[in-house]
Amino acid sequence: MKKINFQDKSAEKIYHSYIRRIDRTLSVLPKSDKIDLLMEYNSHIYEGLQSYGHKSEVERLLQITQNLGDPEVFLKPLVAERKLIQATKTFNPKHIFQAIFLNIGNGFVYSLFALLYLCLFSFLFLIITKILYGTQVGLYINDGKFVALGILDVGPGDIEVLGSWFIPVLLISMVLLYLLITFLLKAMKRK
Amino acid sequence: MEDDFVRRWESQVKKGTLAFILLNILRDNEYYGFELMEQTRRLTDIQIAEGTLYPLMNRLKKENLVSSKWVEQESGIPRKYYKLTGNGISTLKIMVEYWKKLEESIDKII
Numbered sequence: 001m002k003k004i005n006f007q008d009k010s011a012e013k014i015y016h017s018y019i020r021r022i023d024r025t026l027s028v029l030p031k032s033d034k035i036d037l038l039m040e041y042n043s044h045i046y047e048g049l050q051s052y053g054h055k056s057e058v059e060r061l062l063q064i065t066q067n068l069g070d071p072e073v074f075l076k077p078l079v080a081e082r083k084l085i086q087a088t089k090t091f092n093p094k095h096i097f098q099a100i101f102l103n104i105g106n107g108f109v110y111s112l113f114a115l116l117y118l119c120l121f122s123f124l125f126l127i128i129t130k131i132l133y134g135t136q137v138g139l140y141i142n143d144g145k146f147v148a149l150g151i152l153d154v155g156p157g158d159i160e161v162l163g164s165w166f167i168p169v170l171l172i173s174m175v176l177l178y179l180l181i182t183f184l185l186k187a188m189k190r191k
Numbered sequence: 192m193e194d195d196f197v198r199r200w201e202s203q204v205k206k207g208t209l210a211f212i213l214l215n216i217l218r219d220n221e222y223y224g225f226e227l228m229e230q231t232r233r234l235t236d237i238q239i240a241e242g243t244l245y246p247l248m249n250r251l252k253k254e255n256l257v258s259s260k261w262v263e264q265e266s267g268i269p270r271k272y273y274k275l276t277g278n279g280i281s282t283l284k285i286m287v288e289y290w291k292k293l294e295e296s297i298d299k300i301i
Contacts, residue, residue, distance in 0.1 A: 074242030
């Protein structure tokens with residue numbers, strides 16, 4: 001992208017800092033989308049500078065950026081929406097994670113997603129602890145009732161039921177949970 | 192309190208009709224972003240939140256209502272021109288019809 005040239009050093013600083021803020025806010029978007037939007041804001045600033053011709057560079061630039069507003073605010077809905085589209089297309093955990101957290105402000109249901117995602121990571125954590133600590137990790141029941149899924153200081157009557165199936169069962173649950181989150185996100189997007 | 196309510200309502204109305212306004216402005220001409228914003232201000236007296244213009248145009252493009260092209264300028268800073276697509280023109284017709292009906296209905300009760 002061709003940068004705008006300024007005579008005034010302060011104006012140049014303000015300009016670069018504003019463009020950096022847009023760039024940073026858009027960092028989660030695919031590169032081509034990011035460049036396209038950056039170029040568009042750059043063009044807006046340039047055209048604005050030409051049209052408010054009679055004032056100083058700093059004054060004109062400040063008026064333009066003030067009218068545009070804070071990039072973190074005006075770009076948030078776009079970034080959140082784009083991330084959601086990307087997440088449901090790619091199945092990439094990084095994108096899904098970002099999509100959920102960017103959309104948490106957009107309704108209760110995304111908090112639920114966050115919770116499901118947390119569950120997913122706890123399962124992973126449990127698998128690792130099972131490998132490291134073996135016997136104290138499992139699915140415990142006592143007298144037919146659920147006691148704990150996780151790490152337990154085993155008491156009288158507590159029975160671990162999964163045994164060597166613990167890791168495979170958790171792995172399958174993780175896959176199912178992951179698919180559930182992704183398909184629910186897709187369903188949300190269609191609404 | 193009432194003032195607050197009215198302000199919030201006004202901002203909701205503006206937000207809800209902005210796409211409709213922009214599509215109408217693009218009906219007869221193609222414009223680049225800054226020009227589109229100035230036209231909106233000149234023709235409607237509506238001050239749009241300028242930063243939100245581009246994400247909105249982006250959305251209209253994704254919905255295949257407008258198309259855009261970058262046009263190189265002597266300054267080296269290109270302009271992105273927007274125009275209505277065929278789908279945009281027919282969608283706008285439906286929107287205008289709906290708007291007129293809405294206007295009539297509201298006129299009856301106010």
